[in-house]
Amino acid sequence: MGYSTGSKSFTPDNDENTIYLQGEFSLEDIDRIALSKWPRVSMCDVKISTEYIQTDCLGYDQYDPGDYTCFIVVRYCEDDEN
8 A cells, every 4th residue: 555645545456357547538549558467367267346435534433525535446356257
């Protein structure tokens, strides 16, 4: 997890099975990014979703929609039938 100092911000880290993308991407872009990370994987084993993740002002109790960022989440789901 990438935290910054000061206002307690957060950026999710990619891991072995997950890629977080922020911004606009075409399906062709996502396909190219996924295949560069997992070259021997069928795209049938990859799931694409979106998640709103709190990235700013962590630790504050009051909800502020501006503190959340929408990420495209690309997950490799090994042997997953869902």
